[in-house]
Amino acid sequence: MKLHIEQFTLAHFRRHALSLAAFALCTGNALAIEPFTVKDIRVEGLQRTEAGTVFSYLPVKVGEQFDDAKSTTAIKSLYATGFFKDVQIEAQDGVLIVLLEERPTIAGVEFTGTKEFEKDALVKALKDIGVGESRIFDKATVDRAEQELKRQYLSKGLYGMQITTTITPIERNRVNVTFAVDEGEVAKIAQINIIGNKAFSDGEIRDLLTLTTPGWFTWYTKADQYSKQKLSGDIETLRSFYQNRGYLEMQILSTQISITPDKKDIYITINLDEGDKYTVSDIKLEGDTLGREEELASLLLLKSGNIYNAARLTESTKRISERMGNFGYAFANVNANPVLNKEKKEVAFTIFVDPGKRVYVRRINLAGNTRTRDEVIRREFRQFESSWYDGEKIKTSRDRVERLGYFKDVTIETPEVPTSVDQVDVNLTVTEKPTGNLMFGAGYSSAEKLTLTGSIQQANAFGSGDTIGLDVNTSRQNRTIAVAHTDPYFTDDGVSRNIELYLRTTRPIIGSTGDYKIQTTGGALRFGVPFSEVDTVFFGLGFERTKVETYYLSPPRYLQYVADYGNGSKDINSINYGIGEAVTNSYPLTAAWQRDSRDSVLTPTIGRYQRANLELAAFGSFKYYRAIYNAQLFQPIYRSVVLALNGEFDYGHGLGGKPFPLFKNFYAGGIGSVRGYEPSSLGTRDPNGDALGGSTRVLANVELQIPFPGADKSLRWFTFVDGGNVFDEGQKIRPKDLRFSAGIGISWISPVGPLKLSFGKALNAKPDDKKQTFQFQMGTGF
Secondary structure, eight states, X not given: OOOOOTTOOTTTOSSEEEEEHHHHHHTOOOOOOOOEEOSEEEEESOSSSOHHHHHHHOSOOTTSEEOXXXXXXXXXXXXXXXXXXXXXXXXXXXXXXXXXEEOOEXXXXXXXXXXSSOHHHHHHHHHHHTOSTTSBOOHHHHHHHXXXXXXXXXXXXXXXXXXXXXXXXXXXXXXXXXXXXXXXXXXXXXXXXXXSOOSSOHHHHHHHOSOOSSOSSHHHHOTTSOOHHHHHHHHHHHHHHHHTXXXXXXXXXXXXXXXXXXXXXXXXXXXXXXXXXXXXXEEXXXXXXXXXXXXXXXXXXXXXXXXXXXXXXXHHHHHHHHHHHHTTOTTOEEEEEEEEETTTTEEEEEEXXXXXXXXXXXXXXXXXXXXXXXXXXXXXXXXXXXXXXXHHHHHHHHHXXXXXXXXXXXXXXXXXXXXXXXXXXXXXXXXXXXXXXXXEEEEEETTTEEEEEEEEEETTGGGSSOEEEEEEEEOSSEEEEEEEEEETTSSTTOOEEEEEEEEEEEOOOTTOSOOEEEEEEEEEEEEEEEOSSSEEEEEEEEEEEEEEEEOTTSOHHHHHHHHHHSSSBOOTTSTTBTXXXXXXXXXXXXXXXXXXXXXXXXXXXXXXXXXXXXXXXXXXXXXXXXXXXXXXXXXXXXXXXXXXXXXXXXXXXXXXXXXXXXXXOBOOOSTTSOTTBOTTOOSOBOTTSOBOOBSEEEEEEEEEEXXXXXXXXXXEEEEEEEEEEEEOTTOOOXXXXXXXEEEEEXXXXXXXXXXXXXXXXXXXXXXXXXBOSEEEEESOOO
């Protein structure tokens, strides 16, 4: 219907409507008027918006001509601000009148019934969408926020949830927005069906999937709650499983997800086509191999005659690409092209190598080191500026920076230089973490009860990379005051220097019937010389003054020691036999070799660690040598599960016709050696039943370490088997004398240091062995 406006004139109305918003914008028709000169502009209906804001959107000023085109532009501009619900423009005797009805603002956003999400997080998320306090209320935006909220709940498996949105008007043209949520019950996976599998059973395939039906631990892992992302990951896992076993043409035909009407149970059906199992008939290299065809061919993990394995093929091309990168070809393309013989069920591969241009590193850029000096990071780099790109050196550089232990995250990128075709930059980004530790307080251990401890340690003092430490421990068994300083780059070549001064007092553990005190005062100067990226040799000189004090209830061996080498009575029939003190001085020389290829010092997942240490005291009151060899292996065996092996053999012997000093004895039992037995309780005992340690120690530990999903990567639970014992000087080591234990435990790198708790059972304890089921300790590694 057309609107005839000729009959409406200014003579019939004091005010003439020039344009209505809905009419002008929706029908496209405009009220035709004769242009006029604006004498004044008046804005009506404003409550919050400043009049100046409205004027800034009007396409006309006082004294200018106003017509239909400017009327339409003004209405569109004011609507576009989102501030107004209705806009009208009128004219009266040359005065332009703008009539506005403001949209309400949101006074507050409330949530009821939300348990799955934190309310503060929801408020922040919806404010980012446009629904928040002081924002302009828009029904469409609120609807969009409601849909987003529903999407978040669906991702959590809460398919039965209901959301009711209530808009409540209040004074001053404001509204409250309330989302009432009924979360309902979490929908669980009731069944996973596999269709089309012939070579592998349903059970084998289900074991591969992250998604599963409810079980013992699904309350924690939430693996029984459907997630599209998890299903996509499981599909890739399933495809890789088949392709790693020869099924080159395996396909996932479809996946169906169905939910019961009550929205409590989910059924997943995976349809697949296994295809045929293929054998590799031939594999060869082509392209520009830089005359290194034999070297590159040795990197191939897939050989002629092997069952096709996609993972080995991918790893082979990756290894070739990385090897080319070591020669400066950072962007080498290595592609495997298959040729199938479906009749013979064989596949031949031609791996084409295109090295591309050889590139060199223009600059090494550091970012994120707000505290650590650039030189501390740069001295760990093995890749240099203005030299050929070397992928292995870049990886080694990154690993060395991470092993410093100063950063939470270390990432490295090698972007191309935009203005050059043969240059890249190396960008290393780090995230600083606190490396200082100031602690003063009380602690409790199962072995030593209440202890007071205090320490100040700065592993990256003033960003210099030096370590400065002061340790104080008031434990009854091990009382310590120690000051140490380590400079990891005492010389520019990477020779480290360590200076240490200490006063240590050792007494028997709680529960021992005998009493004695060993006080050692000393210091040491050590240097570490790196011989390769993973090998370091240490050597040093120390001084120790050791005082052994004995009392009436001291163990016989200590009484004999003081009688032989101190001021104690030598009359064995005397009540004062051996009571007194013995003071000895020694100047131990130390030499050690260490090889460390672990990916992390605190939470290793792969790599090896070996250390051999020799302490030789050829001068002083007592002459002896003390040798220690320790080896560790970390190997991932399934997903994030790590197998950790530890072995240690220690041996000491006296020189110059004197016995091995008893205060240098090795001990076993407890965390760090053989769990399930009391700390330092294994080995030879005195007549009172107290352990004396020994000059030889044998230890072996096996752990299966499993991280907690979604938690701090250092928080892991583990199962273990331990074995070992200590033996007297000259005593034969026999397997039947070893003690074994097994159990479970939890380890965590807490803010105050490494924490390990274990629940172990002694497997072959003798009647006089002291067992201890639950143990915990701070500051221990393995």
